[in-house]
Amino acid sequence: MSGRTTIHDVAKAAGVSVSTVSKAVNGRYGIADATVRRVLDAVRELGYESSLVASSMRARRTGVIGVLLADFEPFSAEILKGVGAAVHDTAFDLLAYSGSHQGAGEGWERRSLSRLSGTLIDAAIMVTPTIVNAATEIPVVAVDPHTGRADLPTVESDSFGGALTATRHLLELGHRRISFLGGRPDLRSAGLRDAGYRRALRDAGLPVDPDLIRPGLYEWQTTRDSARVLLAGPDRPTAVFAANDLSAIAVIDVAREMGIRVPEDLSVIGFDDVPEASRRAQPLTTIQQPMRRLGSVAAEMVFSLLAGEQLDELHVTLPTRLVVRGTTAPPPESPGR
Known part of the structure; x- marks a missing residue:
């Protein structure tokens, strides 16, 4: 093996997690003797001792x-x-x-x-x-x-890619009037979701209609107020992409109060996949970030x-994925209905 041995190399060689390596080399309880021996054998074989010494010399550990x-x-x-x-x-x-x-x-x-x-x-x-x-x-x-x-x-998660996927899902269902309820303007991730929504519309050859973009701010009441304005208009959207799940749930509640059926009259998609998204009586279609x-x-x-190691990657972006449940469908006028 070339290069400096890391704790990840030891974990791979021993067939255990990084956390188990950390626990084994520090002599902590809770690991089987056979596992400890396997880890320490990997430490010796890979020459990880120097890193262990540097780690053990760290003063005033609180644990x-x-x-x-x-x-x-x-x-x-x-x-x-x-x-x-x-x-x-x-x-x-x-x-x-x-x-x-x-x-x-x-x-x-x-x-x-x-x-x-x-x-x-x-x-x-x-x-x-x-x-x-x-x-x-x-x-x-x-x-x-x-x-x-x-x-x-x-x-961080891939907020831009997730928003692109969310909007494309609605476009593929046949929606053309798609509203976006944005998140907090001070959050970069919220800005990336806005950008992904806009890119998907442009890629589909559709204009970005400012009347269809409203603030949600990740706040329940702000989202409800914006949803009520959007859904009360004469040319209301057929779909809403909300920048997080709690905002999407707020939109669904407002739609129900206004006699608008989801997804028959209005499709709604969120972002996050918080536990409540799948536990509702009508499970929420959303973008799952891990x-x-x-x-x-x-x-x-x-x-x-x-452990005194340099990171392989200083900035990690994890992928998101679409989870289709019960709140998105083709628009009412679509032949696919």
Whole structure:
């Protein structure tokens, strides 16, 4: 094997996860003796000792990885589950932290990192942070940062590609008047979903009608207000692409209140695939982003950084996929009905 041996090489050779390697080489309980021997054999065979020595010399370890959240909403909750699953079989404990956002001129993340790093946590995963250039002595990975890629390692989903797929799905069903309910303007991922919607329309030779684009802001009431305006017009859309699932659900509720049937009169597609999307009486068609995988990948990156390794990729983008359920169909006037 050429190049410097990494913890991923050891995991592959031993047939175990990276987290299991971390736990085995640090002598933590919870792993079968045979597995420990297999890992240590791989360590010796691959010459991983130098990295282990560098890792073991790190001072003042707390054994805790922090997950810094702006809020405990469905997206961040799923990220947290992914991190938790990755940390479960390791020597690390997990701390979920959502501090005060008052006076956030410097960014809530800086204050949270200042309070926690070095004393309570060994590394941090920031979920949808407003900044990605926080000076800190501990390893930090950002998940779905507001501003996109920067100096810190980042993990995000393919928001542009997902929005392109969502809009193309509606176009392929025969829809031509497709509305878009946007997300928060300060989020790069929301902007990419808007861009994907517009690109799909242009690729289909359709104009982008500003009257069909309304703010949702990922807020329940804002989305309901926008949906009511869109659906009350004389030339209402036959389909709505909402920038997240909760907005899509709000649109469906408004349509039902107005006597508009979904999907017979109106198709609705969301983005995220939060648990509620599949549990509803009328399951939601959506773009699934691998939220738990975002968390587990961020955790794996943190494990590598704590082991003193360079990351193979500094910025990771995970693919999204279309999940067709019960809220999209051809438009009412389509021959396919």
